[in-house]
Amino acid sequence: MRRTRLLPPCRAGGATKGIRRLVLCGILAGLFLCVLTGPVCGAGEAFVRSEPSLYATLSGTDEFVPGTDIRLDFVVENQGVDTEVLRELEYTVFTLNPTTALGTVAGLEVAGAPLSVQSEPYLIGDIPAGESRSFTAYAHVDENAPAGTCVLSVSADYHYAAAQHLLPSGEWQYTYEEKTVRLEVPVRIKGEVKPEILSLQAENLCPGQTGTITVSLKNAGYAKGTVAAAELTSLSGVFRLVDGGVFIGEFAPGAVTDVTFTAYVSDDASAGLYPEEVMIVYTDEHGEPQRSVSERTGVPVGAGASFAIVSGPVEIEPGETKAIRVMFRNTGDATAYDARARIVPGSPLSASVDTALLGDMAPNETKSADFTVKLASGSLEVPYGLNAEIKYRDARDTLILSDQIVQQVNGAAGNPVKDLLLNPVSLAVIVGIVLLAGYYLVTGRRKSR
Template sequence: MKQSFIYSSLSGNSGKMKTNNNGKPELSVSGKLLLILASLLVMSAFITTPVLAGTKYMTGSPELSVSIDGNNEFTPGTTVPLTILVQNSGLNQIKFVQSGIVDSDDVPNTAKMVTVTLLPGESPILVKSDPQMAGDITGSEVKPVCFEIRIPEEANAGTYALPVVLDYTYLGNSEQEGTDSIVYRYVSKKLEMELPFIIKSAINLNVTDVQAENINSGGSGFITLTLKNTGTDSGKNAIANISRIGNSPLIPVSNSVFIGEFAPGSEKTLKYKVSVAKDAEPQDYPLGISVTYENADGETITTTPQKVGVFVGADVEFTITSEKPQMNPGKKNFIEVTYRNDGSVPVYGAEVRISAVDPFTSADDLSYLGDIQPGESAVARFGLSVDETADTKIYGLDSEIKYRDALNDSHVSDTIKVPIDVVPKEGLAALLSSPVFVGLLIVIILGGGYYLYEHRRKNSKQ
């Protein structure tokens, strides 16, 4: 039988070996611990300590492209936001991983500090926005950039190419120096592309003539507009609409006129009824006009509202041109008052009413004036009575003129003061109105009567 020996240094007994019940050698507790520790040391010798690895991209660059977000068809006469999508489809094709490499902050296929510039090129559009910053665009990323553009009314229909310029930089290569630093080398690039841009055929509305009829403050009248289609499209089922602009005193009464077919180069003359606010001053005021129609594609389109100026005349005003009538206390007289139309439009069926107040009374306070053209005059006749006790001075009685305008609408003028001069009586009338004179006259008459009576009585006795 082969026998195993264990040194005393492991067994813990000098020169002696401990055996178990079967007579075989047995390790002590301390010996077992030392054996485990030795085994771990042997195993660690076969384990390799891992080393950190870095990444380096050998090839790759940005691949940028542009497109319009949504529909690329636009209507003349509009100002719209144009959103351009910038897409980076660049790939990093070779990736190298190795220990001792320091990771780079940038990767080659990232477009950095991208600036997008939109140009009109040979198209008629107006670009109202400056170049836009898009920032960094990583691989497989899409970034929107928005521009504001204006398509003029006179723009011809067709397909145009809008130049788009992309300015950016990207990581060309990087060189590691030592174990803790990297030198980056960036490349600047300018990329020019074109965007397909379609201007749809449309009506181009042009107002060639404006005529105002009886348009004055506080009244109603007609506005006649001549419209011309200077565009390239023919509008079907066209409707011309006028509209109030802001706080303009011009308020449409009938605001829509059906045109029907509105062919290129054709003119349409349309008539609208409008009312004017009472506080309007004599000057030009804006009025909006637009046309809603169906284009060749069956779409319903409304043109951009055009603004036209309409002159508003002064409110109808009447002035008294006759001299002040005179009246005596206690008398009834017919007075005549001349009214002149100082407005800019004629009035029809005018009649004037005077308001008699104390000390005046009237049984004939209404007078018919008839039709009065601007600058013409008409005479009114009133019957007035003055109280006997009225003070002698100038009074002012209110009068108002009711009339109809050219559209047969009824109006009432502002209050017009009628001056009346109440003067003392003159001559015999003045004497008869004096109590002293009347008393003296009665005394004289009675005295004369008594004298005649006595004289006849004496003659009859003789």
């Protein structure tokens, strides 16, 4: 009987599994090799996962004062990480690093911050990973900017190599992507003392006089000033400040105080409103001296008290002594206190009563004064000018002498007989003639006897 030997089933199955394992390992090895040498094996696209990562910081101070023009020096750094390098893979010398920010254009944007940008974005160039580029921006901080931290936004526009593939010619071709990022940079707005003029009162500010300027000031800022003082600056040149600085002391936010400045007004100043500025000098919270922004205001200058004679001409005959009444009016815009009128006659006029009390004279008020004047005998029958002036006190009790004004006096034709009798020469001649006539009369009578 013929026997047939069969192979054990287990051994045949084991051989098949071994072959399958070898094939699978070969496939996996090939795939892994293709992954390692992807650009060469596939000769197609290999998508790069690395890209630039930009950050912005501020070089120098990050504290700014409201109402000022500022310079901002920014540093843009590329902190991108090449993930292929982390996996210890290397690009060929022909590849472009995907972490480089190419053609970067940087600029400052407002982004809700209390400032206005005064410069345009500009090109800062390529920024490889691990390197930085600088640029400068200019801005103006809003005068009403609140104290505290705010965030500035730096915009950065760039492109980078997002993918690459090898052409049959052996050259690399890149696929670029453009990107815009906004980088936040925190800054601090410092609180400051900011003067706000609530009201202004001027007293006795008239040409050639010393007056006062009282200003009601409020601290509209967000900082407390210590050892504070208010200063008045004359922009017009009309005022010479006698007391242009007034001590305040502590000036907290929202506080209101009245300060009074003393100033002399130029003699040739005209009535009107003149621009001046008020500022606060103070010590801040860090013990540093500071000067606030200036608050401009208009300071009024008045005409002061001025006078005119509103009575008509006075008629007087040569050789006559006459009591006259002169009407004075205050044509200015300030009250003259304790006013006294005085006439200053010139030849051929003279005065036996040359002063008169007028008292207080408000603007547009008219008062009369009585004087006694004489026109010399033999004077021509023509108009003469009788000079007058008024001495008075202003609101600060300063004694002031007005400019001279003129009262017209007309030399009038008198009665010839009266003039003859009143003229001493004529009277002497008449007396002589009478005496002589009497003498001859008496002598003639004696001879006739």
